[in-house]
Amino acid sequence: MTVRRLARATPIVAALLGASLTGCNPSAAxxxxxxxxxxxVSAPGKESAAPGAPAGGSGLSLxxxxxxxxxxxxxxxxxxxDSFKHWIDEDGDSCSTRNEVLxxxxxxxPEQGARCALTGGEWLSYYDEVTVxxxxxxxxxxMVPLAEAWDSGASAWDADRRMWYANDLGAERSLVAVTAKxxxxxxxxxxxxxxxxxxxxxxxxxxxWVATKLRWKLTADDKERAALETLAExxxxxxxxxxxxx
Numbered sequence: 001m002t003v004r005r006l007a008r009a010t011p012i013v014a015a016l017l018g019a020s021l022t023g024c025n026p027s028a029a030x031x032x033x034x035x036x037x038x039x040x041v042s043a044p045g046k047e048s049a050a051p052g053a054p055a056g057g058s059g060l061s062l063x064x065x066x067x068x069x070x071x072x073x074x075x076x077x078x079x080x081x082d083s084f085k086h087w088i089d090e091d092g093d094s095c096s097t098r099n100e101v102l103x104x105x106x107x108x109x110p111e112q113g114a115r116c117a118l119t120g121g122e123w124l125s126y127y128d129e130v131t132v133x134x135x136x137x138x139x140x141x142x143m144v145p146l147a148e149a150w151d152s153g154a155s156a157w158d159a160d161r162r163m164w165y166a167n168d169l170g171a172e173r174s175l176v177a178v179t180a181k182x183x184x185x186x187x188x189x190x191x192x193x194x195x196x197x198x199x200x201x202x203x204x205x206x207x208x209w210v211a212t213k214l215r216w217k218l219t220a221d222d223k224e225r226a227a228l229e230t231l232a233e234x235x236x237x238x239x240x241x242x243x244x245x246x
Contacts, residue, residue, distance in 0.1 A: 062203070062232040065210045065240035072219025074151035084146045084166035085159070097167040097175070098140045105177045110135060126204065127182040127196035139183035141176050142166065143212045147188035152218035164245070171215055171243065173208040192227035203235035211242040 060068070087096035095103065095116035102110070102118060110121025118135045125132055132138055144152070146166060154162055168174035186194045196205050206228060213220060220228070232238075 059239035059241040062207055062210065062235045062238040062240055063229065065207070065214060065242075066220075066225065066228045066232060069210065069213050069220045069225065070217070071225070072152060072221065074148075074219075074221050075155070076147060076151050078155060079147055079150045081146060083150070083159070083162055084154075085163040086166035087140075088163065088167050090167060090169070097169060099135075100169055101140050101175050101177055102135050102138065104172075107131075123177050125178040125182060126176070126201050127178045127186075127198060129198045129201070130179050132179060137180060138177045139180045141178050141183045141186065143174055143176060143208050144216070144218060145186070145188040148190055149216070149218060152213070152220070154216075154218070165216060168215075168245070170245065171211070173211045173242075174215070176208070190224045190227070191231065192223040195231070202231060203238045206231045206235060207238050207240045211240050214240075214242045215245050217244065 087098040089096050093116070095112075099116045099118060102121070102123070103112070106121045106123055108120075108122035110118040112118060121133065121135060123132045123135075123138060124130075125138070127141075142149070146154075149165060154165060157165070165174075182197065185197075191206065191209060195202050210228065212218075
């Protein structure tokens, strides 16, 4: 259902090639180095598209994309984290989804040992603009947390679909390597309750969140939508592209 992700370009390469998402700082101009660079990934048998982009389609403004999220009330009844099986080794190469993300997002590639043990390497946690040089200090964040996904429609999915959601390597916006501190601060909060501490990351984060909701046809409640719409007012140049999950 998904494919192994390709390594992302460095910010300099991304500036030359063009990133799939560009955001503006709600409070100040956003430097190019703050953008989360992107590399197209496609599912088997499909044309390659920019992460989250409808095949052959064009991007939406953040405000336009928010308007496309279905409305719905949240309900957490019956939620258990283990309802979403992760981290799996989908392609049998000994690298779990967690390590696939770390390998894809490394600015400096780590050494890969037996059973995909990673040592060394360098990453940028875009939530807080912190450079990390040890894989163990990074968490892999589900852009839309598992509990939020459950609240927003995943409770009606079967176990297989929840597993694919929790290990979504088919879109670069679904999973991201960030500092453990920011991931645990975010927990299961939506944008009405939490945004990245780095102001320069907030437009990109809003686009990533909305693209993930649209990719998986998840709903948004009134408070979440209002928070996203407020964020979009300061992100006029942000483009959202997505591809609906199979």
